[in-house]
Amino acid sequence: MHKIISFEQYKQVYKKSVEDPESFWSDIADGFQWQKKYDKVLEWNFRDPDVKWFINGKLNITENCLDRHLEKLGNKPAIIWEPNDPNEKNRTLTYKELLAEVNKCCNILKKYGVVKGDRICLYMPMIPELSIAVLACARIGAIHSVVFAGFSANSLVDRINDSACKMLITADGLFRGNKIVNLKEIADIALQQTKSIEKVIVYKRTGSEITMQDGRDVWWHDEMLRAEENFIAEIMDSEDPLFILYTSGSTGKPKGVVHSIAGYMVFCYYTFLNVFQYEENDIFWCTADIGWVTGHSYILYGPLLNGATTVMFEGIPTYPDAGRFWSVIDKLKVTKFYTAPTAIRSLMASGLDFVTPYKLNSLKVIGSVGEPINEEAWHWYDENIGKKKCPVVDTWWQTETGGIMISPIANVTPTKPTFATLPLPGVQPVLVDNEGKELTENNVEGLLCMKFPWPSIIRTTYGDHERCRLNYFATFPNLYFTGDGCRRDEDGYYRIIGRVDDVLNVSGHRLGTAEVENAIDEHPHIVESAVVGYPHEIKGQGIYAFVIIETQVDTSDEAYTEKLKKEISEVVSKIISPIAKPDKIQIVPGLPKTRSGKIMRRILRKIAEGEMSNLGDITTLLDPGVVEEIIKGARL
Numbered sequence: 234m235h236k237i238i239s240f241e242q243y244k245q246v247y248k249k250s251v252e253d254p255e256s257f258w259s260d261i262a263d264g265f266q267w268q269k270k271y272d273k274v275l276e277w278n279f280r281d282p283d284v285k286w287f288i289n290g291k292l293n294i295t296e297n298c299l300d301r302h303l304e305k306l307g308n309k310p311a312i313i314w315e316p317n318d319p320n321e322k323n324r325t326l327t328y329k330e331l332l333a334e335v336n337k338c339c340n341i342l343k344k345y346g347v348v349k350g351d352r353i354c355l356y357m358p359m360i361p362e363l364s365i366a367v368l369a370c371a372r373i374g375a376i377h378s379v380v381f382a383g384f385s386a387n388s389l390v391d392r393i394n395d396s397a398c399k400m401l402i403t404a405d406g407l408f409r410g411n412k413i414v415n416l417k418e419i420a421d422i423a424l425q426q427t428k429s430i431e432k433v434i435v436y437k438r439t440g441s442e443i444t445m446q447d448g449r450d451v452w453w454h455d456e457m458l459r460a461e462e463n464f465i466a467e468i469m470d471s472e473d474p475l476f477i478l479y480t481s482g483s484t485g486k487p488k489g490v491v492h493s494i495a496g497y498m499v500f501c502y503y504t505f506l507n508v509f510q511y512e513e514n515d516i517f518w519c520t521a522d523i524g525w526v527t528g529h530s531y532i533l534y535g536p537l538l539n540g541a542t543t544v545m546f547e548g549i550p551t552y553p554d555a556g557r558f559w560s561v562i563d564k565l566k567v568t569k570f571y572t573a574p575t576a577i578r579s580l581m582a583s584g585l586d587f588v589t590p591y592k593l594n595s596l597k598v599i600g601s602v603g604e605p606i607n608e609e610a611w612h613w614y615d616e617n618i619g620k621k622k623c624p625v626v627d628t629w630w631q632t633e634t635g636g637i638m639i640s641p642i643a644n645v646t647p648t649k650p651t652f653a654t655l656p657l658p659g660v661q662p663v664l665v666d667n668e669g670k671e672l673t674e675n676n677v678e679g680l681l682c683m684k685f686p687w688p689s690i691i692r693t694t695y696g697d698h699e700r701c702r703l704n705y706f707a708t709f710p711n712l713y714f715t716g717d718g719c720r721r722d723e724d725g726y727y728r729i730i731g732r733v734d735d736v737l738n739v740s741g742h743r744l745g746t747a748e749v750e751n752a753i754d755e756h757p758h759i760v761e762s763a764v765v766g767y768p769h770e771i772k773g774q775g776i777y778a779f780v781i782i783e784t785q786v787d788t789s790d791e792a793y794t795e796k797l798k799k800e801i802s803e804v805v806s807k808i809i810s811p812i813a814k815p816d817k818i819q820i821v822p823g824l825p826k827t828r829s830g831k832i833m834r835r836i837l838r839k840i841a842e843g844e845m846s847n848l849g850d851i852t853t854l855l856d857p858g859v860v861e862e863i864i865k866g867a868r869l
């Protein structure tokens with residue numbers, strides 16, 4: 234009913250959605266199960282900011298993900314889980330089974346005192362129990378905060394403390410390729426620096442030797458065995474928070490992006506349905522981790538709200554070899570596949586020998602998300618995976634937007650390589666210049682903003698609303714600022730160029746330059762550092778760190794400096810995550826600074842890109858000589 238099936242229809246629906254957004258979105262919202270219907274569709278201002286959708290509506294999102302489908306789809310697979318090891322049996326949970334597991338989990342949460350509004354941290358492998366735990370939180374009215382299991386103890390501490398989580402759900406360990414990560418060990422280190430966690434529930438996945446703290450830690454399987462299969466979903470308000478998800482910004486520590494229930498639900502449902510042209514028999518596979526927003530919206534909520542079958546994959550693209558994705562597609566008969574450019578580029582580099590053994594003939598739509606997809610990767614994906622028969626949907630969106638904003642609708646919107654193409658209905662992008670003046674023509678390049686709220690817009694940054702205002706709503710009055718640069722071509726098609734702020738995108742992972750610098754500076758011999766991104770063939774962006782070390786250290790001692798660089802990588806790994814390790818480290822005598830002490834990253838970026846001849850004006854620098862020194866030692 235809400236599915237757009239032709240380009241003509243898209244144009245009409247889009248027009249309506251802009252002329253009368255409230256009636257457009259309430260049409261979609263009315264298809265859901267409400268415990269009490271909302272009184273009003275929307276109230277908003279971007280000044281405070283204060284945005285509310287479906288005001289005074291009462292609902293539980295899990296009734297819309299699960300209970301609602303039982304009558305017709307009770308025995309349909311909701312989740313198909315594919316383990317890391319291809320020889321381990323995969324697991325399927327039908328809608329009925331998933332609901333029973335979620336209810337049991339709710340009863341455990343209840344037993345340990347979890348109530349509406351509590352924050353629960355989930356630090357787990359990509360296993361069905363993570364999905365069960367996420368949904369159980371939503372069902373009991375607790376706010377889930379999933380922390381990607383690749384993050385370090387330090388990162389976990391920051392995230393638990395920032396939102397004072399009461400409970401941690403984790404596992405003994407996880408499998409990733411041929412490695413085991415001892416999650417509980419990391420969690421134990423973290424828990425020494427947190428005060429709010431009262432209970433830890435541990436799922437046994439690897440069977441690794443772990444310690445359980447008496448009175449605090451309990452086993453998932455022990456608890457589930459005794460738990461009841463019935464649980465009445467908590468009645469929630471439309472604007473109650475559904476989850477917190479930490480993401481990196483241009484300054485300081487990651488911020489907790491908060492999404493609220495009803496708007497997120499409506500937007501996830503609608504964008505999944507349309508972008509991927511969902512059909513009842515689809516086997517949908519999004520390869521993201523649930524630790525990222527893509528996993529929240531398009532492994533869990535979007536598919537389940539539509540009654541779809543969603544694949545959850547524990548492993549990595551290159552284990553046991555670079556054909557794993559393609560082998561799983563054939564094995565599970567995946568119809569719609571959604572992955573990241575960094576994965577596409579890395580599999581492209583492994584060669585077609587890993588692709589040709591597979592048929593891939595179940596595929597109908599292939600998607601991309603997380604970073605700009607370059608022309609070569611787009612065509613490789615189109616030709617070798619989609620066999621030129623599957624539309625490539627290049628979907629642009631952010632943690633803060635909750636769901637896909639600018640993207641082709643499969644088989645509806647004519648695609649164009651490297652273009653995210655056109656805004657989805659209800660999405661109103663504008664491009665502005667540096668002064669905030671709207672560029673109304675086509676064939677322009679500017680800063681991407683939104684001039685009207687959509688239902689799953691960020692509501693706040695947890696515990697610090699001012700930070701939310703400053704970050705997204707203060708750069709230009711009355712606009713939501715995305716942080717991305719963007720071109721609009723002669724056809725009105727959007728092409729995302731990349732971040733214009735100090736946010737890096739390494740293999741689709743968002744990292745702040747400041748975050749990485751702060752970690753590097755923790756090394757006892759580092760005085761100061763500056764981090765920039767540079768083009769990297771596989772990762773999209775690589776991390777280039779310029780570091781100043783203490784004067785008493787002998788920089789001509791190569792063995793020593795190599796050791797130092799290794800240590801720097803270890804420090805970053807420990808403080809943030811291995812994904813944040815610098816690709817290149819250069820020891821420099823100084824950094825290019827303005828007279829007011831600001832690091833001129835523009836110059837460092839040029840050097841990291843190898844564009845030494847084109848540094849622009851450096852006369853305003855405090856010490857222009859330092860630039861020459863840096864160029865001499867550049868690591869290209």
Ligand code: 7RM
Binds near residue numbers: 630632
């Ligand atoms: C979903 C997600 C958001 C940032 C965003 C962009 C970049 C995401 C695309 C893209 C070009 C795309 N959330 N980005 N998708 N750039 N084309 N299709 O990735 O919060 O982790 O990152 O990612 O810079 O601002 S995120």
